[in-house]
Amino acid sequence: METTILQAVNINKYFLDPVRFRVLTDISFSIGRGSFVSITGKSGCGKSTLLYILSTMDTDYEGELLLNDEALRRKNDAELAIVRNQKIGFVFQFHYLIEEFNVLKNVMLPAMKLGKYTNELVEQKAMQHLKMLGIYDQALKNVSQLSGGQKQRVAIARALINDPLIIMGDEPTGNLDKKNSDVVFGIFKDICQENKQTIVVVTHDPDFAKRADRTIRMEDGKIIT
Amino acid sequence: MKTGLLLNIALALLMARLKQSIVAAAGVTFGIATFIALVSFMTGLNKMLDSLIINRTPHIRLYNAIAPSKTQPVNRATEYAGFKNFILSVKPKDEGKQIYNAGRIIKTIRADDRVIDVAPKISTTVFFTSGTIQLSGIIDGVDVDLEQKLFHLNDNIIAGSIADLGTVSNSIIIGKGLADKLIVKIGNVIQVTTPDGDRAMLKIVGLVQFGIAEVDDVQSFTSIQTAQKLQGKPANYITDIQVKLKNIALAPAVAKEYARLFDVSATDVQTANAQFETGTTVRNTIAYSVSVTLLIVAGFGIYNILNMLIYEKMDSIAILKATGFSGKDVKAIFIRLSMVLGVIGGIIGILLGYCLSLIISHIPFETSALPTIKTYPVDFGVSYYLIGIAFALTTTYLAGLFPARKAAKVDPVVIIRGK
Numbered sequence: 001m002e003t004t005i006l007q008a009v010n011i012n013k014y015f016l017d018p019v020r021f022r023v024l025t026d027i028s029f030s031i032g033r034g035s036f037v038s039i040t041g042k043s044g045c046g047k048s049t050l051l052y053i054l055s056t057m058d059t060d061y062e063g064e065l066l067l068n069d070e071a072l073r074r075k076n077d078a079e080l081a082i083v084r085n086q087k088i089g090f091v092f093q094f095h096y097l098i099e100e101f102n103v104l105k106n107v108m109l110p111a112m113k114l115g116k117y118t119n120e121l122v123e124q125k126a127m128q129h130l131k132m133l134g135i136y137d138q139a140l141k142n143v144s145q146l147s148g149g150q151k152q153r154v155a156i157a158r159a160l161i162n163d164p165l166i167i168m169g170d171e172p173t174g175n176l177d178k179k180n181s182d183v184v185f186g187i188f189k190d191i192c193q194e195n196k197q198t199i200v201v202v203t204h205d206p207d208f209a210k211r212a213d214r215t216i217r218m219e220d221g222k223i224i225t
Numbered sequence: 226m227k228t229g230l231l232l233n234i235a236l237a238l239l240m241a242r243l244k245q246s247i248v249a250a251a252g253v254t255f256g257i258a259t260f261i262a263l264v265s266f267m268t269g270l271n272k273m274l275d276s277l278i279i280n281r282t283p284h285i286r287l288y289n290a291i292a293p294s295k296t297q298p299v300n301r302a303t304e305y306a307g308f309k310n311f312i313l314s315v316k317p318k319d320e321g322k323q324i325y326n327a328g329r330i331i332k333t334i335r336a337d338d339r340v341i342d343v344a345p346k347i348s349t350t351v352f353f354t355s356g357t358i359q360l361s362g363i364i365d366g367v368d369v370d371l372e373q374k375l376f377h378l379n380d381n382i383i384a385g386s387i388a389d390l391g392t393v394s395n396s397i398i399i400g401k402g403l404a405d406k407l408i409v410k411i412g413n414v415i416q417v418t419t420p421d422g423d424r425a426m427l428k429i430v431g432l433v434q435f436g437i438a439e440v441d442d443v444q445s446f447t448s449i450q451t452a453q454k455l456q457g458k459p460a461n462y463i464t465d466i467q468v469k470l471k472n473i474a475l476a477p478a479v480a481k482e483y484a485r486l487f488d489v490s491a492t493d494v495q496t497a498n499a500q501f502e503t504g505t506t507v508r509n510t511i512a513y514s515v516s517v518t519l520l521i522v523a524g525f526g527i528y529n530i531l532n533m534l535i536y537e538k539m540d541s542i543a544i545l546k547a548t549g550f551s552g553k554d555v556k557a558i559f560i561r562l563s564m565v566l567g568v569i570g571g572i573i574g575i576l577l578g579y580c581l582s583l584i585i586s587h588i589p590f591e592t593s594a595l596p597t598i599k600t601y602p603v604d605f606g607v608s609y610y611l612i613g614i615a616f617a618l619t620t621t622y623l624a625g626l627f628p629a630r631k632a633a634k635v636d637p638v639v640i641i642r643g644k
């Protein structure tokens with residue numbers, strides 16, 4: 001029996017603007033450690049909204065969220081920042097790297113914030129991740145000099161740097177061509193199998209969804225399977 | 226290590242907007258430099274103007290005022306003690322201007338350890354005659370050494386020396402205006418007539434100039450002995466006792482004390498020169514308000530660039546927050562950013578302010594009031610530099626605080642969803 005890493009209990013969310021409407025209705029599920037889960041559904045069904053809640057960035061919801069048996073509902077801004085820093089890695093659809101820093105520094109930043117290792121060690125680790133993702137040679141380049149696929153790999157390296165329990169992606173391949181999508185999927189799969197890290201990916205690419213261990217299907221703010 | 230990281234991020238953000246950052250820091254530089262130059266110059270000027278009067282004026286002057294006796298004889302008569310005595314048309318009694326027991330008073334005051342020193346003086350009005358011209362004026366008989374020690378009279382002697390008064394007998398130093406009117410120069414002899422009709426021929430050994438026409442047209446100095454001889458008075462004849470205190474603020478209290486103790490009239494420098502305090506205050510107020518205005522303008526410059534940076538760097542802020550930086554961290558980053566501008570701008574401002582002060586202090590400035598001063602007076606007080614840097618840091622901190630708070634409140638979800 002695998003242990004539960006992330007558990008959602010009766011999550012409801014409303015948007016008040018322009019009119020009050022319920023985006024998420026009674027969302028409950030649990031995700032086991034080391035599983036590769038995809039969340040799919042039509043555009044506008046609430047996938048991103050759910051993922052922002054799971055990633056602790058959105059705190060305006062009802063219900064309970066447990067990460068590694070730790071309730072996140074009552075934590076304040078600073079405590080949630082620590083949770084995000086240590087336990088969650090996030091990959092966005094648009095790569096979202098910090099343009100003021102080079103590739104290496106972008107990857108190192110969350111680890112420098114964590115402050116657990118010396119900068120030299122963090123740099124070594126970042127280089128290892130970049131090597132694994134095949135962009136070792138780009139380390140000292142400026143972010144703007146990279147292609148879309150390369151940027152997304154840098155973002156993945158950044159998500160991995162603090163060895164998080166769980167890696168979340170909001171359509172991480174939505175902006176990439178088929179070849180790069182396959183590469184990214186392959187990377188997620190490897191991480192999941194080799195490091196026993198959990199992957200939760202929102203996608204409306206049915207191909208991608210099918211290849212995951214498990215697919216959560218949503219419709220109109222509800223889970224249907 | 227963590228503060229280093231936040232500073233690191235702040236600097237990276239700043240580099241992205243280097244030109245505007247330099248402009249914002251230059252605002253601080255300009256504000257601080259102006260503040261320092263202005264305050265140093267104003268204070269230098271104040272001190273000079275103060276010295277013009279305050280240094281020349283005794284802190285306390287003891288003299289015999291010509292006034293009616295406070296206790297009229299009838300009030301002393303025991304047989305009328307219980308009566309109400311009305312005396313009409315009281316006139317001042319001519320007791321002369323002499324201070325009795327001046328020697329003993331001077332000795333007593335000199336022993337007081339609040340006092341720097343005491344100088345006696347004999348002041349009398351005279352007529353100066355040269356050829357057919359006759360002009361009224363004042364002769365001050367002074368103790369040459371003490372006068373120089375307390376009032377730096379030599380600073381105003383434009384020809385000759387005060388020491389000559391002591392070495393040349395029957396000598397006089399006269400005001401520049403007076404000399405011009407009498408058409409006399411050093412080495413000439415002028416005739417001096419006292420109100421009592423005594424006459425003497427005195428040799429001019431120096432010219433004095435205070436830069437105040439009313440003074441320079443009438444003032445003259447001689448030695449105390451010559452003044453006594455001139456008036457036919459004995460060697461203990463003294464009309465004024467001038468006191469300089471270690472702490473000028475004590476003057477009013479000490480003046481009262483001496484007046485009571487020695488039964489003479491006494492005025493203090495504060496009462497005699499009330500208007501100078503006001504001038505100093507006004508000048509200081511102007512200097513500080515101009516500088517504060519400049520620094521506030523500089524503060525707005527920083528506020529602007531930070532606001533701009535925050536709007537431009539919304540994405541970066543959102544990522545920082547998504548990857549584990551708290552609102553507090555983000556706020557600290559932007560405050561650091563502002564402080565970097567403040568510190569760099571402030572340090573350069575201090576150096577520039579010092580240079581400006583240095584330049585001002587070398588600009589030629591000739592004034593007839595102060596023959597020894599050749600350039601503009603500047604006061605190089607360390608405190609202005611400390612106030613300047615403290616003010617720069619406070620302004621930039623406050624200017625950074627509000628944008629930083631805004632940055633701290635950026636909701637990453639809104640930014641990330643927005644694309």
Ligand SMILES: Nc1ncnc2c1ncn2[C@@H]1O[C@H](COP(=O)(O)OP(=O)(O)O)[C@@H](O)[C@H]1O
Pocket residue numbers: 015016017018023041042043044045046047048049050642
């Ligand atoms: N800030 C918001 N205010 C109001 N409605 C919103 C807001 N953000 C998203 N929505 C709405 O919520 C629904 C779910 O959005 P989203 O979670 O982004 O869908 P998905 O990611 O599945 O495409 C959509 O109908 C969208 O219009």
Ligand SMILES: [Mg+2]
Pocket residue numbers: 047048049
């Ligand atoms: Mg979406």
